[in-house]
Amino acid sequence: MTETIQPQVFENVPSPFCGIASDDLKIEVSGHRLKVLANGDAVTVPGFEQPLGDMTPRAGGQAAALDEAVNRAARLLKNARLPVFSGFGTDVNDTRAALSLIERSGGVFDQARAEAGLRNLLVLADSGWMATTLGELKNRVDVLLVFGSDIEPAFPRFFQRFVWPEETLFGQDTRRREVIYLGPSPGGSASTSPDGLEPKVIPCATDQLPAVAAALSALAKGASLQAEAAGGVPVTELQALTERLKQASYGVVTWVAGQLDFPHAELAVQQICQFVVTLNQETRCSILPLGGQDGDRTASQVCAWQTGYPTRVSFARGYPEYDPYHNSAARLLASGEADLLVWVNSHATTPPPAANVPTLVIGRSGMSFEQEPEVYIPVGAPGLDHPGHMYRCDNVVALPLYKLRETGLPSAASVLAAIEKAL
Amino acid sequence: MLIKLRGGKVYDPAHGIDGEARDIYIRDGRIVGPQPETPTHEYDLRGKVVMAGAIDMHTHIGGGKVTIARNLLPEDHRGDPVASEGLMRAGCGHAAPSTLTTGYRYAELGYTAGFEPAVLPINARQAHMEMADVPMLDVGGYAMLGSDDFLLRLMASGTEQEVINNYVAWTLHSAQAIGVKVVNPGGISAFKFNQRSLDLDEAHRYYQVTPRQVLQTLARALVELGVPHPLHVHGCNLGVPGNLDTTLRTIAGIEGLPMHLTHIQFHSYGTEGDRKFSSGAAQIAEAFNRNKNITIDVGQILFGQTVTASGDSQRQFANVGHANPNKWVCMDIECDAGCGVVPFKYRDKNFVNALQWCIGLEIFLLAEDPWRIFLTTDHPNGAPFMSYPHLIRLLMDKSFRNDRLATINPDAAALSTLGGIEREYSLYEIAIMTRAGAARLLGLRDRGHLGEGAAADITVYTEDEDKEKMFGKPDYVFKDGELVVRNGEVVHVVWGNLHTVKPEFDRASIESRLKPYFDRYHTMKMDNFIIRDWEIEGDGRSKIMVHPCEGRG
Numbered sequence: 001m002t003e004t005i006q007p008q009v010f011e012n013v014p015s016p017f018c019g020i021a022s023d024d025l026k027i028e029v030s031g032h033r034l035k036v037l038a039n040g041d042a043v044t045v046p047g048f049e050q051p052l053g054d055m056t057p058r059a060g061g062q063a064a065a066l067d068e069a070v071n072r073a074a075r076l077l078k079n080a081r082l083p084v085f086s087g088f089g090t091d092v093n094d095t096r097a098a099l100s101l102i103e104r105s106g107g108v109f110d111q112a113r114a115e116a117g118l119r120n121l122l123v124l125a126d127s128g129w130m131a132t133t134l135g136e137l138k139n140r141v142d143v144l145l146v147f148g149s150d151i152e153p154a155f156p157r158f159f160q161r162f163v164w165p166e167e168t169l170f171g172q173d174t175r176r177r178e179v180i181y182l183g184p185s186p187g188g189s190a191s192t193s194p195d196g197l198e199p200k201v202i203p204c205a206t207d208q209l210p211a212v213a214a215a216l217s218a219l220a221k222g223a224s225l226q227a228e229a230a231g232g233v234p235v236t237e238l239q240a241l242t243e244r245l246k247q248a249s250y251g252v253v254t255w256v257a258g259q260l261d262f263p264h265a266e267l268a269v270q271q272i273c274q275f276v277v278t279l280n281q282e283t284r285c286s287i288l289p290l291g292g293q294d295g296d297r298t299a300s301q302v303c304a305w306q307t308g309y310p311t312r313v314s315f316a317r318g319y320p321e322y323d324p325y326h327n328s329a330a331r332l333l334a335s336g337e338a339d340l341l342v343w344v345n346s347h348a349t350t351p352p353p354a355a356n357v358p359t360l361v362i363g364r365s366g367m368s369f370e371q372e373p374e375v376y377i378p379v380g381a382p383g384l385d386h387p388g389h390m391y392r393c394d395n396v397v398a399l400p401l402y403k404l405r406e407t408g409l410p411s412a413a414s415v416l417a418a419i420e421k422a423l
Numbered sequence: 424m425l426i427k428l429r430g431g432k433v434y435d436p437a438h439g440i441d442g443e444a445r446d447i448y449i450r451d452g453r454i455v456g457p458q459p460e461t462p463t464h465e466y467d468l469r470g471k472v473v474m475a476g477a478i479d480m481h482t483h484i485g486g487g488k489v490t491i492a493r494n495l496l497p498e499d500h501r502g503d504p505v506a507s508e509g510l511m512r513a514g515c516g517h518a519a520p521s522t523l524t525t526g527y528r529y530a531e532l533g534y535t536a537g538f539e540p541a542v543l544p545i546n547a548r549q550a551h552m553e554m555a556d557v558p559m560l561d562v563g564g565y566a567m568l569g570s571d572d573f574l575l576r577l578m579a580s581g582t583e584q585e586v587i588n589n590y591v592a593w594t595l596h597s598a599q600a601i602g603v604k605v606v607n608p609g610g611i612s613a614f615k616f617n618q619r620s621l622d623l624d625e626a627h628r629y630y631q632v633t634p635r636q637v638l639q640t641l642a643r644a645l646v647e648l649g650v651p652h653p654l655h656v657h658g659c660n661l662g663v664p665g666n667l668d669t670t671l672r673t674i675a676g677i678e679g680l681p682m683h684l685t686h687i688q689f690h691s692y693g694t695e696g697d698r699k700f701s702s703g704a705a706q707i708a709e710a711f712n713r714n715k716n717i718t719i720d721v722g723q724i725l726f727g728q729t730v731t732a733s734g735d736s737q738r739q740f741a742n743v744g745h746a747n748p749n750k751w752v753c754m755d756i757e758c759d760a761g762c763g764v765v766p767f768k769y770r771d772k773n774f775v776n777a778l779q780w781c782i783g784l785e786i787f788l789l790a791e792d793p794w795r796i797f798l799t800t801d802h803p804n805g806a807p808f809m810s811y812p813h814l815i816r817l818l819m820d821k822s823f824r825n826d827r828l829a830t831i832n833p834d835a836a837a838l839s840t841l842g843g844i845e846r847e848y849s850l851y852e853i854a855i856m857t858r859a860g861a862a863r864l865l866g867l868r869d870r871g872h873l874g875e876g877a878a879a880d881i882t883v884y885t886e887d888e889d890k891e892k893m894f895g896k897p898d899y900v901f902k903d904g905e906l907v908v909r910n911g912e913v914v915h916v917v918w919g920n921l922h923t924v925k926p927e928f929d930r931a932s933i934e935s936r937l938k939p940y941f942d943r944y945h946t947m948k949m950d951n952f953i954i955r956d957w958e959i960e961g962d963g964r965s966k967i968m969v970h971p972c973e974g975r976g
Contacts, residue, residue, distance in 0.1 A: 012948045023951045103513050124494050128750040135757035135946045169944050284617050305490050305522050305553045308500035308515035318506035319513045322497050396487050396756055398548040
């Protein structure tokens with residue numbers, strides 16, 4: 001018997017995958033199959049179109065009923081001395097449920113992307129910053145400085161949506177906006193203006209960025225540098241860049257923290273933030289760090305309002321303890337302190353790292369494993385299979401996520417709550 | 424189930440009851456009249472003090488800037504770790520407590536409702552998600568307008584009031600708010616155009632609109648929409664010596680329309696004396712006493728470490744030199760608003776801080792009508808809410824107050840009239856300020872009083888000479904008829920409701936302007952901006968309570 005399934009088309013669908021929360025996607029749903037019809041990109045299309053995989057849980061490699069898998073998960077948690085929870089491509093409700101379970105089981109909360117997020121968060125907690133949001137950027141920026149990052153691969157629609165809009169609120173001719181890369185040259189052409197003007201590039205090796213950031217911070221404060229170059233960049237070039245941002249009405253400095261992959265990158269971020277703060281003595285200039293893919297910002301925000309701390313929080317002593325170094329899941333697993341890895345990812349299908357301890361996975365259906373976990377409970381994705389909420393990279397705007405199809409998969413929140421109940 | 428509260432000394436100013444022994448009956452979460460049958464539970468409250476649950480009408484408990492403050496202060500949290508205990512989840516306390524701890528601790532002080540005063544419409548979803556994680560309390564929010572491009576643009580082009588009314592109503596609906604707040608009218612926007620201050624009659628560099636016009640336009644909109652809570656105003660020039668004059672002109676400038684001036688202590692500074700900083704409390708109180716359309720809350724400062732979290736990016740940036748510890752965040756937000764988060768340590772030996780402390784208390788004690796003034800520290804900006812019992816004692820106990828006065832910076836003490844003020848607040852007046860008056864100000868008809876039909880939010884105290892001790896540890900707190908606190912400790916965890924207003928308006932006409940505006944200039948679609956009821960009620964914890972818009976009660 002065949003049945004024609006009428007495809008259904010949704011408009012203005014927000015993407016939980018891209019970190020800049022594009023909410024203009026057009027998506028066709030036929031049965032379980034999703035197809036991005038408009039406004040997709042290299043990040044969102046695979047996010048939405050990823051086919052469903054397992055629909056039933058597995059325990060010890062064997063198919064298991066949901067309650068059986070839940071009970072087995074609860075037993076693993078009950079017997080663990082220090083369970084460490086990571087992954088965390090989750091929405092607000094999934095994160096709420098996870099934090100409740102982590103607290104109850106005396107575990108540690110970490111995020112797979114925490115190392116990158118901390119390059120910004122450590123600066124926030126140490127000296128703070130002057131920041132802006134995507135909507136201000138879109139309507140006001142006249143000079144955009146990209147610090148040590150290539151934006152397009154991670155955020156394919158960033159330039160199209162926010163730097164080159166056809167019109168802005170204050171009558172700016174966006175084609176005259178200046179984009180300056182300090183660091184590697186951009187790989188793609190998204191940062192080239194609609195008129196074909198390519199961005200200015202001030203080349204600098206990634207590991208030289210700390211010296212360059214420190215020099216900029218000093219120059220903005222009016223220091224005169226004796227050296228002729230900092231990090232291989234001529235000081236005259238850095239002086240000219242500083243002057244350009246001083247002359248700008250609304251400069252914005254951005255970076256992708258995940259790409260600043262060198263030791264103590266937070267110190268370079270801090271110098272750039274201080275550079276921006278100093279520029280505000282005369283004009284307006286703000287930072288806008290890009291990130292937040294796969295729920296990274298969402299989980300961190302919920303953790304911050306429920307515990308006071310943004311990530312890497314241990315409940316081992318009954319109260320939240322924040323330690324950005326000690327509470328790293330990788331460190332706790334390598335040192336043998338953690339004896340159970342709980343991997344929670346309802347957006348991304350990224351599997352857990354191979355570990356020497358039992359692994360429990362509450363993961364989006366479609367996840368595949370190098371090493372079969374002790375328990376795998378496939379769940380639906382918020383924004384596809386369940387309604388929910390997510391944050392975009394500027395931490396200010398949270399978007400609603402909608403249910404697009406009926407799969408019968410449980411939400412991670414309901415599975416986590418069931419495990420907590422079974423404890 | 425019938426609960427009887429027997430023979431307590433009841434302070435219920437909404438019904439003029441001032442310490443009379445009364446029985447109170449509770450059925451299904453509501454207060455009912457005397458019932459003939461034997462109650463399921465009876466509490467013998469003879470000799471105890473009974474009031475409605477307290478309402479904090481201005482407290483920063485949820486939203487982006489509060490979580491920025493949390494992220495900014497890990498060292499402060501470490502000083503006050505909170506372990507999970509029984510039904511209560513873990514968290515942290517002090518200046519910017521975690522949401523869960525916020526709810527438990529408010530309940531342990533006898534509070535049953537708190538209202539977040541700075542809900543940026545673009546960030547309202549976050550404010551609601553955080554407030555949903557504050558247990559024990561009913562909540563609500565004031566939507567911030569006045570530096571948003573859409574309003575300033577309408578005003579700059581001389582659009583008629585009716586369109587603006589529709590926009591204000593649409594914002595109240597979309598942000599699920601109960602009132603409208605304006606913060607440094609136009610000034611947050613002006614800062615984005617590099618304008619560093621904006622006085623009441625100074626034109627915004629881009630829109631050419633003045634703060635006075637913004638205040639009049641928004642105050643009028645709320646009156647015409649029948650919204651009970653008057654325009655909630657954080658005025659121009661916060662913290663600037665001499666802003667007393669701005670505040671007096673703001674009061675005169677509203678031309679009799681209802682207006683609430685919040686944390687007025689920060690707006691009551693003169694420029695007299697060697698240090699060009701003096702108290703304007705007497706003039707402010709005099710203007711308050713004369714202008715019956717004005718309500719105020721104080722924003723008292725108390726000494727110690729705290730953090731200031733405000734929508735006023737312009738003034739906060741001007742104050743970052745005072746940050747203690749030396750770190751801070753300022754943000755421009757979505758052509759809608761902004762925020763500034765600056766840690767502060769108020770020191771009793773510091774002349775300015777000591778005088779700020781005096782100014783707040785002087786205003787409390789010189790303001791004649793307790794129905795129009797409200798007890799706040801602007802948590803956490805003047806001090807964390809945990810200091811409320813201490814503040815109540817300062818108001819109720821003159822000798823305690825004068826003892827404290829003797830310990831502060833002597834130059835400040837010498838300049839203040841505080842030592843000469845005899846007034847002590849009564850329990851009845853405290854009940855007005857923290858219950859009956861606050862409910863009336865917000866249009867909450869079934870809260871803040873103990874009459875038949877009221878929600879059974881009730882707090883019971885043991886009377887004590889030491890009012891800090893009395894208000895710091897209630898014997899019982901009932902939330903919607905359920906016993907939630909006993910002997911100052913949470914015994915039962917409940918989730919509160921969200922209070923809103925939904926004034927009538929012409930949705931189609933305003934959305935025909937807003938939808939293309941969102942499509943062209945915003946970074947999200949209008950449909951995704953609007954907060955739907957399922958987002959609040961979906962997980963079954965909170966219900967949306969809609970209060971009628973029939974003007975001020």
